[in-house]
Amino acid sequence: MTSGPGGNSGATDEGVTGAPGGNSGATVMERRGWPKSKWVEMAAVVLVLLLTAVPVGWCGREDFTGALTFTGRMTGAALMVVALIMFLGIAAVVDYWVRGPISNLGVVALFSTGVALLANALLLIQTWSDGERAIFPMLFGSLTVGSILAIVVVWRALDEIPAPKRVAAALIVSTILGIGNFSYQNLYQPYRRGAKPLVHLTVGKAVLNRDGKAFAVPVDIKLENHSDVGFYVLGTEFHAMGERAPVSKSDRLYRQWRIDAERWGKYREKLPLTRRDVYQPGQLVAAQPWIAPGNWIEANDEAVARTVVQLPIDTPYDHLAFYATANIARKDRLGLGRLEQDQYSWRGAKLPKWAQEKGGGDSIVYRFDMKENNAIDRHTRKPRCVTIYWRFNVHGVDVAESITRKGEENRVNTAIEDSDARERYGLIDVLAGPIEQTLWEIKSRR
Known part of the structure; x- marks a missing residue:
């Protein structure tokens, strides 16, 4: 009889002490939103933050030390700050998951996951629209989804959010700053009003020798850059054309003008339609580069060169026409590396179809290594090179450039690809001429 009550009493005590204890623990776990696999969730949140912080911090460091513009370096600094926030978020997540409600770092964990979501979403947009390696959109797309889930997990784990208005304000400000910087870098800068240097040709008076x-005719060539950005010089050329223009004794017929106009599509020179002068296609008498490929001109600077064109006094030409061009690229859009090679068409250099002279001629080929102007594009786009073709024949000289992926130098770009490359990298062709000078006065001294 005594054992029964004792047993009952023991059983009752066990039920009283055990059940409430178990119910209390379950209630706390449910209230805090922690599932039984809380440590797996913690590891998942930490992994998302880590996989986001490492590439963001790496690209930020590269841009901060090597970006081509001040804005790019400031973007690098911002990326490094974002990465630091996420590293602090990792510590906050671990601390909150281990210590529970007594930790006051839950808000830091929530804020860092929000920053990770913003960073991954912007990187997804950029790599999807501008990248060329499929792995990066897949990576940042997965991290974007992971960041959303991380926010949900951290939100559920919090008992309450202290000062929710301040947390919301911080998230909103971070979002505005991130979107603003992204828009400035990717929308405003590429399409802002472009700068364009000028080439000036000054032809001196012909001088007889002893x-x-x-x-000899002296010629001064000047490249003036009055803009606020510097330019790489991809290629330059100066050439002089000798022109024969005998005077007809009678007016030329209208159909002869048509014949002259048809020549405009065959030669680089556009000879005038005249009533009495019978212009013949010009012939090259002198040509040379006047700035070596790979040099550059800084903002608000100028480069000057002088050359001399010499001819015998009994030359058959009636006029000389002078031309100069400079093919340049903005220094804030690309980085020009070392000269990889220079080749010659007459020694077997391969040329794309568009660079081959229709009427015969030769080309000197220069090829430079090239880098993008920011770290994200350098890692998500395929490496490229700049190829310059210095082309000449008896009817003139010109310079053409092409930006292609490495290994595809001889591939013919589409018109859209060429247009995109010119816009993206700030490619500009600056032309001067023709500057005509008659030779009648100097030849009359014979």
């Missing part, structure tokens, strides 16, 4: 059997 024995009167030859003469």
